[in-house]
Amino acid sequence: MATVWELDFYSRPILDEQQKKLWELVVCESPLDTRRAPESLFRYAQFCPSSQVNSAWLRAALEEAISKAPAPPAKIRFFRRQMNNMILKACKELGLDAKPSRHTIALHRWLQQRMQEVYPKEAGFQLMAPAASVRMESPAPRALPDALVGQKWAFVTLEASAFEEMHEWEIDFGEAFPILGEHSLVPQLTPETPIPGLIIFSPRALALAGWISGLELAFLKVDLNSPARIVLETGASDRWILANLTNPQLQAEAKGFDDAKQKAQMVHFLAVQSSPQSESFAGFWLLEELNLS
Template sequence: MATLGLNCYSSRIRVARRQPAPLPASSLHPLSKPRSFPLSLLPPPATHSGTRRPRLQSPSASVSTTSTAADDEEDLQEEADEEEAVDPTAELRFLDPAVDPGSIREWEVDFCSRPILDDRGKKLWELVVCDRTLSLQFTRFFPNNVINSVTLKDAIASISDMLGVPLPEKIRFFRSQMQTIITRACNELGIKAIPSKRCITLILWLEERYETVYTRHPGFQQGSKPLLALDNPFPMDLPDNLFGEKWAFVQLPYSAVLEEISSFETRYAFGGSLDLDLLGFEMEDKTLVPGLAVASSRAKPLAAWMNGLEVCLVEVDVSRACLILSVGVSTRYIYATYKKNAATTKEAEAWEAAKKACGGLHFLAIQESFDSEDCVGFWLLLDLPPPPV
């Protein structure tokens, strides 16, 4: 585990139902090799190389080591020709021939209306399916009068038959309003349905399809609002089993984050990773990625509980002087609180600014103590706006 750099401000104790008290700076223990990356020393957000929004990279895209102006112009023309050739009304079926179909065990699914009217003047619905690497891609439009679990079940089964892939073990979806239909369809096929906003690939693909497909459809309705908006409920009190004992804002160089990902499957029993190459992240190795470290004497059971929650986001609510943990599709917890003053407000705002500067990338690490050589659980997270559909 790369050394986490603690900030220069004091940590806070978070014990069940007690008001947190600030610790003196001398009581902070950096991990293994003492390093300090005060947030005040972060480069201004505008200077980060990773400020742009993540964009999906095609799984079949190759990296070219040399390029000329003529090559670039030819590539741009090819891309333009491909976009012109796309039929926005057509069904998409794609399976990467370089991938073993049996290795695709989890799908991400969205089944919702689009800002498109059919011949009857009714909104079209669309089923969009992919895996986290975009090796599997499928889309199909439906009229609004056939939207039910039977239609969805038959469509999922047809994907397996048409593309020659086995039915997945799990299907993730991010719209709470569709939980009944999706869960029922999955249950009938023996698939585990998981409500989760960790459908990063799917959400970014929907944003891309909005620009390249929906807006070009003859029935597109400019300014049409999503029928099923994402939930953002008021945060609840944290369950007792999720309490840690101490927390601190921390940072890791981007190179260290890449190291964590490269050995993720062998290093961590609890946690979640992201495919940063697919998401198109481009940062300098020394760019500091913000995170939250939680220390607990019961770190393993705490990480095990967290592992079943589909952790998707940590954010600071400066007005309430607290940290918000978002899990699943519609659950938000008050994860920690702090004493509000000028210093802590500045620290919290700097952490959020660092997260924004990194394109929303951040992490959550659970340790036995701030002296620990390694983490018990590590979640790489991405703060994304909701899709435009």
């Protein structure tokens, strides 16, 4: 399985001797399945003076990270759109495939941990109010290509414990992360927690799953505004209409999905099968809607 890294390069709540914010590069490996313990994932962090924040410094730091890693990344994910140009430039110069992505779950958890356990120990740490965010408008969701529209779909749930055997399921395209036990990236979940999901059934299941796998999946969103629909969020801001909620019954089911997602700490899944009778999956992705800021 190819190695994927998650990357953040941004200022931290630490002031240097000149009272300028210290910047930091952090990279961590994506788990990709439910069995990877966070401590087994490659991690690298390096502080950067604000006077040296540029693509050249970032390129050199990434080279250092690669030299220490067990394997170079086949792909790099990053979520900060405001750093898009600098990250893409540094990665391109290193021949690395970098993608804007909101599927940075391991990185999100590590940054939370560093905010609690690492940064407060630095001499210049200051608990600062979050910077005012620049609102970036989300585009209107696009329709799926006609050839990839599923014929049927259904809301379903699986207990969290079921995902411990996900590595044994027959799946052509997919990705997951640990959600139970001491290695969980979502420690609030219990084995009995219902995890909601959406299954799409299509005679072109493999083609649909292959197309979806080429996207940087983020999460599913229920939009009950008119017209009500289920939206697949991908990349930094891309949005796709997976299904239209054309009647009150479907809208009630969608509301149930959304309520279950809230109770499951925003964890949910998307699956693709050829038919309801199929015992294999053309695609299966475990997702979490993150609050990235």
